[in-house]
Amino acid sequence: MAAEIVVEVTKTFPGRKPIRANFRYPVEASTVLILFGPSGSGKTTVLRALAGLEWPEEGTIQFASRIWLDRAAGIAVPPQDRHIGYMAQDYALFPNYSVAGNIAYGLSGLSPADRMQRVKEMAELFRLTGLEDAKPRELSGGQQQRVALARAVAPRPQLLLLDEPLSALDAPTRLQLRGELRGLLKQLAIPSIIVTHDWAEALTLGDVMAVMHEGMILQVGTPQEVFSRPANADVARVVGVETVVQGTLIDAREGLATVRVAELSLTAVAVENVGPDVFVCIRAEDVTLEPIGVRLTSARNHLHGTVGAIASLGALARVTIECGFPLVAVITRSALAELGLTVGAAVRASFKAGSVHLISRQ
């Protein structure tokens, strides 16, 4: 049987709703698990509990064959014995240490020669060569992020925990480092858990994704599964992107990209550094439904299909259109009635090029 991470914990902060996180998944060398959810849902608390920096009052945490926490049995392995690499959201670099000093921080068990060698390797891997003597304040945000990552992985941890690793960066740097981070994690081959509330990050970085909401894990699956088949209305609301399909970028010119999905051709706003294999992501509220034969919107994409399913979301309805791929729209119940939509009805779905988000699958 494959090694597993098992988390079944309850942590209560005074005056707050308890965080009850239960999940398990098989872990292999380069598996990246995304802990996804809105601010305050409990992601950081779960990550810190795994690191041994937060102590749940009840429950168990198991990593492969090792039990790190078992409240009932009185087992509580301290952080330093878990062999974990942890990177906090603000990086928490030591301001008075150089880059080399920061990277070497967790290497006191090595001989001076081995420590120097490891720092050199890390500097090369994380493109920090030449900056070894610089202090953190002399570095760009992206360089600081790489130092923090280098420090976390230098002791060769058996599990890497990254809390919002890209959130402190400006948008262009974040976009560039997203792809780079995925490559690095695969190269390092250390199982990782990444906290994020950014769905593009979840799709780019994750092999498995756990969705958190109000202290509970609501769904665990591949990112594509979770985004395109949310287990319930809460997950759908949390992830907010209900259509995720695989596509192929076939052309990009004058700011617009043409993407093939199944037998269809869609127009998206072109983005740099993606393709040819992409995830095509469309938020349900960006899809407009119209009667066949009437063109009400100026959107670039118009697809003919039939209604596959209708689910009630209170005042709203979630409508799945079969149009070559399952496309999800969220419309008001009054719009549903006006359009006379029932399962099997013909309908046209429209959405703008700017509503089609392309994310690299490489």
Ligand SMILES: Nc1ncnc2c1ncn2[C@@H]1O[C@H](COP(=O)(O)OP(=O)(O)OP(=O)(O)O)[C@@H](O)[C@H]1O
């Ligand atoms: N040390 C603490 N003392 C009191 N309450 C806390 C503490 N740490 C977290 N909480 C509370 O626990 C809940 C979950 O917080 P947590 O930081 O785990 O959420 P999160 O999903 O990581 O959010 P964010 O993305 O904003 O960091 C919040 O209501 C938060 O206020």
